[in-house]
Amino acid sequence: xxxxxxxxxxxxxxxxxxxxxxxxxxxxxxxxxxxxxxxxxxxxxxxxxxxxxxxxxxxxxxxxxxxxxxxxxxxxxxxxxxxxxxxxxxxxxxxxxxxxxxxxxxxxxxxxxxxxxxxxxxxxxxxxxxxxxxxxxxxxxxxxxxxxxxxxxxxxxxxxxxxxxxxxxxxxxxxxxxxxxxxxxxxxxxxxxxxxxxxxxxxxxxxxxxxxxxxxxxxxxxxxxxxxxxxxxxxxxxxxxxxxxxxxxxxxxxxxxxxxxxxxxxxxxxxxxxxxxxxxxxxxxxxxxxxxxxxxxxxxxxxxxxxxxxxxxxxxxxxxxxxxxxxxxxxxxxxxxxxxxxxxxxxxxxxxxxxxxxxxxxxxxxxxxxxxxxxxxxxxxxxxxxxxxxxxxxxxxxxxxxxxxxxxxxxxxxxxxxxxxxxxxxxxxxxxxxxxxxxxxxxxxxxxxxxxxxxxxxxxxxxxxxxxxxxxxxxxxxxxxxxxxxxxxxxxxxxxxxxxxxxxxxxxxxxxxxxxxxxxxxxxxxxxxxxxxxxxxxxxxxxxxxxxxxxxxxxxxxxxxxxxxxxxxxxxxxxxxxxxxxxxxxxxxxxxxxxxxxxxxxxxxxxxxxxxxxxxxxxxxxxxxxxxxxxxxxxxxxxxxxxxxxxxxxxxxxxxxxxxxxxxxxx
Numbered sequence: 001x002x003x004x005x006x007x008x009x010x011x012x013x014x015x016x017x018x019x020x021x022x023x024x025x026x027x028x029x030x031x032x033x034x035x036x037x038x039x040x041x042x043x044x045x046x047x048x049x050x051x052x053x054x055x056x057x058x059x060x061x062x063x064x065x066x067x068x069x070x071x072x073x074x075x076x077x078x079x080x081x082x083x084x085x086x087x088x089x090x091x092x093x094x095x096x097x098x099x100x101x102x103x104x105x106x107x108x109x110x111x112x113x114x115x116x117x118x119x120x121x122x123x124x125x126x127x128x129x130x131x132x133x134x135x136x137x138x139x140x141x142x143x144x145x146x147x148x149x150x151x152x153x154x155x156x157x158x159x160x161x162x163x164x165x166x167x168x169x170x171x172x173x174x175x176x177x178x179x180x181x182x183x184x185x186x187x188x189x190x191x192x193x194x195x196x197x198x199x200x201x202x203x204x205x206x207x208x209x210x211x212x213x214x215x216x217x218x219x220x221x222x223x224x225x226x227x228x229x230x231x232x233x234x235x236x237x238x239x240x241x242x243x244x245x246x247x248x249x250x251x252x253x254x255x256x257x258x259x260x261x262x263x264x265x266x267x268x269x270x271x272x273x274x275x276x277x278x279x280x281x282x283x284x285x286x287x288x289x290x291x292x293x294x295x296x297x298x299x300x301x302x303x304x305x306x307x308x309x310x311x312x313x314x315x316x317x318x319x320x321x322x323x324x325x326x327x328x329x330x331x332x333x334x335x336x337x338x339x340x341x342x343x344x345x346x347x348x349x350x351x352x353x354x355x356x357x358x359x360x361x362x363x364x365x366x367x368x369x370x371x372x373x374x375x376x377x378x379x380x381x382x383x384x385x386x387x388x389x390x391x392x393x394x395x396x397x398x399x400x401x402x403x404x405x406x407x408x409x410x411x412x413x414x415x416x417x418x419x420x421x422x423x424x425x426x427x428x429x430x431x432x433x434x435x436x437x438x439x440x441x442x443x444x445x446x447x448x449x450x451x452x453x454x455x456x457x458x459x460x461x462x463x464x465x466x467x468x469x470x471x472x473x474x475x476x477x478x479x480x481x482x483x484x485x486x487x488x489x490x491x492x493x494x495x496x497x498x499x500x501x502x503x504x505x506x507x508x509x510x511x512x513x514x515x516x517x518x519x520x521x522x523x524x525x526x527x528x529x530x531x532x533x534x535x536x537x538x539x540x541x542x543x544x545x546x547x548x549x550x551x552x553x554x555x556x557x558x559x560x561x562x563x564x565x566x567x568x569x570x571x572x573x574x575x576x577x578x579x580x581x582x583x584x585x586x587x588x589x590x591x592x593x594x595x596x597x598x599x600x601x602x603x604x605x606x607x608x609x610x611x612x613x614x615x616x617x618x619x620x621x622x623x624x625x626x627x628x629x630x631x632x633x634x635x636x637x638x639x640x641x642x643x644x645x646x647x648x649x650x651x652x653x654x655x656x657x658x659x660x661x662x663x664x665x666x667x
Contacts, residue, residue: 005296007224010045011037012280013080013293015253018072019276020286021093021100023267028094028102031250031263032070035221036155036186039246042227043153043184044077044299047235051303052082055110058332058429059310061150062113062129066122067157067186068103069265075100078111080289080297085109087287106427106455114427115455118447120163121420123183126154127169128424128433130181130241131399131409135379136430138404140328145317147310147328150180151235157186158196161204165448168417173241174212177401181241182234186221188250194261208243221246255279331377331430334458334514340374344511347371348504352537355529356500360562361390361464361522363500367507368393375511379431381409382462383418388524389436389464415441419448419461426457432511436462438470439479439521442486452517453491459517460510466496467617467636468652469525469563474642483561484619486519487590495589496521496616498565499529502588505540509592521562525645528566530586543592546604548572548584556611556663559585559626564615564654571659580667583609587626611666617654632662 014037022028043063050060065074072093078085085099089109092098099109103117113129116122130152137148160166173181185204189196205215214237220226227246234242251263254276268276277283284290318325330337347370356363372378372393380396382389397406411418415437422433437445442463452459468478486494493516495506503522510518530547539545544559548569556575560568568584575582585604587593593601605612605626612631614623620635627633636652649655 002292005293007038007041009293010296011041012253012282013289013297014040014073014076015280016277016282016284017076017079017090017287017289019254019268019273021072021075021090023270023273024091024286025094026267028072028267029069029265030072030268031190031265032067032157032186033073033076034254034258034263035188035248035250035252036070036073037252038222038224039155039184039227039248040073040077042224043231044081045297046228047231048153049150049306050111050299051307052111052300053304054307055083057307059148059150062126062152062428064113064122064126064129064152064154065104065116066126066154066160067119068116068122071100071102071104073155074104074112075109078109080294081299082297083109083111085111091287114424115451118451119157119159120165121448121451123154123156123160124165124169124417124420124448125424125427126152126181126183127173127178128421129428130173130178131176131421132379132425132428132431133180134176134178134404135399135406140324142317142321142324145313145320147314147317152181154181154183155186156183158189158191158200161185161202162200165416165420168414169421170208170213171211172411172414172417172421174208175401176399177212177239178241179238182231182244183241184244184246186248187245188248190250190259190261190264192261192264205243205245212240214240214242216242216244219244219246221248222252253280327376328430334429336512337374343374344371344508348501348508348537351501351504352532354500355531357526357529358500359523359526360497360499360503361524363497363503364462364507364520364522365390365393366500367504370504371507371511375432376407377430377432378434379407379409379425380434381411381418382435383411383415383437383441384413385437386410388438389462391434391436391462411435415444416448419445420451422459423448423452423455423457426452426459427455432458432460434460434462436464438465438477439463439482440465440477442482442519446485449486449492449517449519450489453489456491456515457517458514461517461519462522463519464522465524466521466562467523468640468648469523469617469645471524471645471648472642475639478640479618480636480639481619483521483616484622487622491516492519493517493589493591494519494521496562497588498560498562498586499527501530501532501537502540502586506588509541523563525563527563530565530569540588541592542596542600543589543594544585544587544604546583547586550576550581550583552581553606554583554609555581555667556613557583557585557605557609558659558663559587559612559614561587561616564617567615567654567656567659570656571663574656574660575663580663582663611663613659613662613666615654615659617649630666632666634658634662
């Protein structure tokens with residue numbers, strides 16, 4: 001048997017795969033993969049518990065490449081260790097429909113735990129994964145049965161640490177004492193523009209110590225023994241997350257470009273690649289890994305053994321704690337409880353019968369109180385607005401640094417961090433996360449909401465105080481463009497319910513939707529209950545439906561969402577009294593309505609009726625897709641003012657009277 005290749009040779013396999021793939025694609029980032037190759041080799045070969053044959057093994061360690069531009073590092077690791085990512089996939093780096101896009105994309109290559117690229121979000125996702133592991137372990141582990149027991153590792157560069165979201169998420173991780181979160185800082189001192197000393201001089205180790213992290217300083221990121229000792233030290237600290245500060249040379253191995261920004265985001269070029277091969281002593285041609293190197297990297301046997309040992313533990317756990325085991329496996333599968341469908345539907349019907357006129361944020365809380373006992377997988381929270389968002393239902397227990405056995409998180413004023421952490425929780429499994437803030441602060445959270453939509457996660461974003469109805473806090477807090485802005489994000493279902501019944505349906509749909517995140521938009525002010533038949537209640541889940549109708553074909557169609565639905569029904573009564581045939585559509589989720597078939601859409605919004613008016617207390621432009629160029633939209637295309645809500649609606653002309661006037665003008 002030939003001797004095992006040296007660690008240097010194993011790390012060099014990452015370097016050559018990365019530089020060759022970037023060269024073939026004629027674009028990409030070889031610097032980070034080459035610079036972090038030695039760290040990755042030690043972590044993946046000596047510590048990472050995973051099974052390439054089963055990338056979804058629930059107790060695997062999670063690995064997140066937060067500096068996602070260095071994606072060839074991850075693709076090289078997955079290929080070398082035995083995942084279903086062959087050399088042709090590596091050759092097709094950055095090509096259309098390949099498993100190896102320019103940044104790691106969740107759902108493309110097996111073993112990619114999250115989509116990264118927007119810097120700082122990967123570390124924030126990792127915080128969510130480590131948080132989910134800690135809470136799930138507290139809820140299900142028993143003495144001698146650590147069935148939930150894994151680490152979350154993340155690589156991050158200077159750019160991740162410059163992004164503000166890293167402050168939000170890492171501060172929170174320290175507060176919660178996430179001892180199984182281990183982060184590696186690739187301290188190479190280089191970003192796209194060059195030497196970071198001109199714009200990044202933070203004392204990063206001191207910063208993380210101030211967060212409550214254990215910090216392992218001054219690790220030589222090219223010395224395997226230093227790296228190994230640092231990881232061992234990190235694993236011994238169970239009450240704090242750990243930052244391992246690895247001093248590296250970007251593009252390590254490229255003799256003429258290493259240590260410079262020239263290797264950060266561009267191919268090395270044929271001449272430099274040849275020089276690198278010579279410097280590394282690598283004689284194999286491009287995209288060819290010697291068998292002894294590939295065999296040394298292969299993790300299938302070790303992974304199979306690790307998963308088999310866990311399966312034995314799980315089997316004993318099932319025998320000792322059958323009810324707990326059933327619940328754990330159900331939650332990890334993403335399935336809802338057997339009585340969910342019946343009891344959630346009963347709650348919707350009860351809400352219709354109760355007929356309450358309340359703020360939809362209060363209706364949301366009532367819904368959580370109804371659904372919460374059916375959903376132990378709910379893990380909710382608020383960005384320091386719990387009492388305003390009304391997200392803490394009666395069965396909530398706080399998760400904090402001293403107690404992980406809970407279901408509610410006080411995220412503090414960290415809207416972006418909260419939303420990215422939610423994504424990590426959703427990706428981990430075992431929970432349906434939700435988090436809340438004021439709608440106007442969705443701007444802070446937006447890119448994480450976008451990432452949830454990009455990954456098609458079951459994640460629920462709750463946004464309250466949805467319009468000028470916020471009132472006296474004024475235009476800084478009054479949402480105008482935000483609902484429309486969220487509707488522009490693909491794969492995001494945006495709900496703006498008009499009363500308690502639509503609020504209950506919105507929550508029900510969001511909980512059940514496994515492949516699309518949801519944004520639930522709620523009012524501060526009271527909204528009037530709308531009478532409905534059973535068929536109308538059922539039609540809410542189509543996103544748009546006839547709430548009030550006339551005999552025969554209408555002369556005019558009014559459509560609205562949220563608090564403006566009651567204005568539409570009031571206007572319809574006035575018009576009907578004057579002999580006008582009018583139909584009112586409630587459109588709580590235009591995204592869902594757009595997905596209905598043409599027959600349904602034509603049945604409620606017939607092309608023959610061109611007199612159409614939409615009303616919504618926000619931006620008007622998106623509504624023209626429903627009213628057409630001949631229709632009218634009553635809304636707000638300017639910022640608000642500070643005054644009581646009722647005065648503002650009058651001042652801006654968002655009233656039933658204006659709706660009647662617009663309808664008459666069209667007729």
